[in-house]
Amino acid sequence: MIFGGFSAIIGTFLSYFIRLQLSSVFDLFAGNYQYYNVVITFHGIIMIFMFVMPVLIGGFGNYLVPISLGAPDMAFPRLNNASFWLMPCSLLFMFFALLFDQGAGTGWTMYPPLSTSLYQPGLSVDFLILSLHLAGISSLLGGINFIVTFVNLRTVGWFDVSIYAWSIFVTSILIVLAVPVLAAGLTMLLTDRHFGTTFFEPIAGGDPVLFQHLFWFFGHPEVYIIILPAFGLISDIISINSRKVTFGKISMISAMVSIGVLGFIVWAHHMYTVGMDIDSRAFFTGATIIIAIPTGVKVFSWLSTLWGGVIDWNPAMLFVAGFILLFTLGGLTGIILSNASLDIRLHDSYYVVAHFHYVLSMGAVFAVFAAFYQYYPSLTGFRYNVNLAKLHFWTFLIGVNLIFFPMHFLGLLGMPRRIAEYPEIFSMWNQYSSVGSVITLYSVIVFISLIAFSITDTRREASNEPFSVCGECGFVGGLFFPYLVLILTLAN
Secondary structure: OHHHHHHHHHHHHHHHHHHHHHOOOOOOOOOOHHHHHHHHHHHHHHHHHHHHHHHHHHHHHHHHHHHHHOOOOOOOHHHHHHHHHHHHHHHHHHHHHHHHHHOOOOOOOOOOOOOOOOOOOOOHHHHHHHHHHHHHHHHHHHHHHHHHHHHHOOOOOHHHOOHHHHHHHHHHHHHHHHHHHHHHHHHHHHHHHHOOOOOOOHHHOOOHHHHHHHHHHHHHHHHHHHHHHHHHHHHHHHHHHHOOOOOOHHHHHHHHHHHHHHHHHOHHHHOHHHOOOHHHHHHHHHHHHHOHHHHHHHHHHHHHHHOOOOOOOOHHHHHHHHHHHHHHHHHHHHHHHHOHHHHHHHOOEHHHHHHHHHHHHHHHHHHHHHHHHHHHHHHHOOOOOHHHHHHHHHHHHHHHHHHHHHHHHHHHHOOEOOOOOOOHHHHHHHHHHHHHHHHHHHHHHHHHHHHHHHHHOOOOOOOOOOHHHOHHHHHHHHOHHHHHHHHHHHHO
């Protein structure tokens, strides 16, 4: 979890560089937009593979799953150890990919021909491939460990374990089935770059669309690998803080299994623009829309659990409420994008960026913060300041919405992704987004301050003092003024 937090700080600052570039106030890259694409590439990969997956699966999973199963530990502790230590090595190789030969500016999807040696010569893409191989091996080892632990060390019935433990079980199966497909695609790309094969070279009979099929056959289950553990955490936190048993527990588990199965048959909805025939587009549209049904079951179950409960609106529950609201909005835009006719118009526009950030930045990350505030005292023995935590929630909620909601309008206006310069018509919404990034960065500073204060003053229990007499809140509030100046600068 410490590793994931370190990676999150790196990924957050990379995203801040993106927003500064698009604010139309600064030109950070001085016309060299290869570096802009490098920043976009590594922001996406670090956030997904180095932050969300290690924290939601490895961090909370290793702590909560054995407790839920009644097991003394994970089945293979040394395998667990190897799974972790591969991640810093993966991050190190990712830094090499960032520094060598102007970096890898392929986007996190690494599509050929952009990622071939013709357009990205040098070692940067090779280091990125090696980094993702190591991250994939780490995920596989962790997934195998969770599956064996769930099946062999469970001391209670199948449906007596927590929903989070079930979510990790389903996620681990997805990892074991999906990650090797990514490894195959990356290995083929590597041999194309260095060993004379032509898997993705059209001039020699290869097909670059094959890489898209391989990547998204991994990439779409990857979306559920990220969000299913978040679903499990949200379910358990709601149950704890509303003092009620989860409404329709078996239905919730069935919905997660259904999402996992359906996730493997919808990959090509990322590829409507490659020249797909009309029947295939109809199939992938229908299959994608069907996923909304089990997802809706989960949302209604969460609301039913909350209904009539004695709810403790602590910081964890505030983040849960934010998760339900914003994830639902992200899911609705996902239904819009599932339609092939609409997606061809919106493909590779900022509408897509808004959609997946509402699902990930506001889905998975809100779940991370909810679980952090729920389990931080039992994980560390420290108490946090409740007022600071609430300040963190409200600034983060306002900031991320101000970043990503205007992107829907940018997408509808036709602004493409991964473009560092744009016409004047797009400037207003981009400036709103950049102001949101400043507020979000402030909320990150509040969060880091909260952790620092909780560690340095272990005697203080969770504080419910008002802001006016709370020293920590006064200190962090004082940090706001330089950000207010920067916000006004951007606004002007």
